[in-house]
Amino acid sequence: MNPDLVRLGFTPPFAGHFAAHAAEHASARRPARIVTEHRGAYRVHDGTSERWAVITGRLRHEAESALDMPAVGDWVVLDETPDTEGRAVIQAILPRRTAFVRRAAGLDKKPQVVAANVDHVFLVSSLNRDFSPRRLERYLALARESGAEPVILLSKADLVDPGPAIEAAAAIARGVPIHASSSLTGEGIEIVHGYLRDNTTGVLLGSSGVGKSTLINRLLGEDRLATSPVRDDDDKGRHTTVRRELVVLPTGGIVIDTPGMREIGLWDTGSGLDEAFDDVAALAAHCRFSDCRHEKEPGCAVQKAVAEGALSADRLASYKNLQKEGDRLEMASDPRARTEEIRKNRVQARALRAHLQKKRG
Numbered sequence: 001m002n003p004d005l006v007r008l009g010f011t012p013p014f015a016g017h018f019a020a021h022a023a024e025h026a027s028a029r030r031p032a033r034i035v036t037e038h039r040g041a042y043r044v045h046d047g048t049s050e051r052w053a054v055i056t057g058r059l060r061h062e063a064e065s066a067l068d069m070p071a072v073g074d075w076v077v078l079d080e081t082p083d084t085e086g087r088a089v090i091q092a093i094l095p096r097r098t099a100f101v102r103r104a105a106g107l108d109k110k111p112q113v114v115a116a117n118v119d120h121v122f123l124v125s126s127l128n129r130d131f132s133p134r135r136l137e138r139y140l141a142l143a144r145e146s147g148a149e150p151v152i153l154l155s156k157a158d159l160v161d162p163g164p165a166i167e168a169a170a171a172i173a174r175g176v177p178i179h180a181s182s183s184l185t186g187e188g189i190e191i192v193h194g195y196l197r198d199n200t201t202g203v204l205l206g207s208s209g210v211g212k213s214t215l216i217n218r219l220l221g222e223d224r225l226a227t228s229p230v231r232d233d234d235d236k237g238r239h240t241t242v243r244r245e246l247v248v249l250p251t252g253g254i255v256i257d258t259p260g261m262r263e264i265g266l267w268d269t270g271s272g273l274d275e276a277f278d279d280v281a282a283l284a285a286h287c288r289f290s291d292c293r294h295e296k297e298p299g300c301a302v303q304k305a306v307a308e309g310a311l312s313a314d315r316l317a318s319y320k321n322l323q324k325e326g327d328r329l330e331m332a333s334d335p336r337a338r339t340e341e342i343r344k345n346r347v348q349a350r351a352l353r354a355h356l357q358k359k360r361g
């Protein structure tokens with residue numbers, strides 16, 4: 001396989017999908033990866049160089065929601081014949097292995113694919129005032145459903161002793177690895193490099209100002225991405241990164257920078273919520289009633305655990321809260337939007353995760 005494409009994360013499953021696509025079409029086609037999106041045009045990388053591309057009218061027309069449009073990290077098929085403005089034309093999106101999807105910011109209930117085909121989702125919280133277990137639980141539920149492996153990263157370890165936050169994160173991580181890092185001292189940087197071995201892809205998610213772009217610059221070994229200081233009064237960031245962008249590391253691996261998220265709305269968490277809260281789910285299996293709401297029902301094993309101090313009341317409240325949000329979304333969303341493809345991808349993603357877990361022992 002073309003080593004330039006492999007360095008971009010083009011693995012055998014994508015090669016297989018691409019070959020199947022190319023075999024059905026007479027005109028010359030090539031695979032490329034979405035690097036960034038700007039006003040409906042896409043910057044794509046074909047392993048050798050980058051250029052602008054647009055999607056065909058047919059793709060745009062057939063898209064039922066944002067889930068069917070190219071997202072950063074997607075592998076797409078380009079037609080070699082450029083359009084009148086010299087841009088490549090995206091003919092198809094190859095099936096995603098994983099996708100981190102949230103509810104788009106704003107009032108209407110629409111999904112947004114934050115990053116596609118990522119192996120690791122780094123949930124970045126700054127140790128400097130930003131860390132919130134409740135927000136982390138929300139991210140974890142979405143990350144679990146993405147099919148990628150979550151990693152909790154506590155940044156700016158040079159400013160604050162990470163001990164207490166690590167302990168708080170450990171109480172809700174349910175097996176997700178936790179690392180402290182500092183782009184100033186270099187602490188934890190090799191660990192992040194380690195996750196991106198073998199041309200795997202990671203995405204950095206978190207609030208503005210936690211140091212996502214700074215970390216990528218550190219991984220790159222050069223100040224390529226723009227960064228800016230947090231506000232003095234509350235340590236909040238200034239939303240410096242304005243669009244998602246895929247970066248290929250010279251040392252191997254691919255990482256996607258994202259703009260700081262103000263809100264992180266749930267989208268179709270499927271079993272992701274119960275995976276992120278497998279402690280609550282395991283208790284719930286022992287409730288007398290299978291539809292127990294864990295309120296005041298007799299024989300509720302979950303409330304019993306709270307009374308005995310085995311489960312924190314805050315964590316249960318958080319679980320119920322997210323569950324309600326998910327239920328509301330489900331009722332509101334158009335069932336057609338949940339395409340069969342998403343379901344299939346989820347199965348594939350599970351298999352991938354199992355494989356990665358096995359690989360890492």
Ligand SMILES: Nc1nc2c(ncn2[C@@H]2O[C@H](COP(=O)(O)OP(=O)(O)OP(=O)(O)O)[C@@H](O)[C@H]2O)c(=O)[nH]1
Nearest residue numbers: 183209210211212213214227228229239240241260
């Ligand atoms: N002390 C310390 N400061 C850091 C560290 N990492 C980043 N910073 C600083 O935090 C500020 C914000 O960093 P950015 O990298 O722009 O944060 P971001 O998460 O990319 O923010 P958005 O692009 O707005 O989402 C900058 O002033 C950085 O220098 C760190 O490890 N230690």
Ligand SMILES: [Zn+2]
Nearest residue numbers: 212213240241
């Ligand atoms: Zn940034």
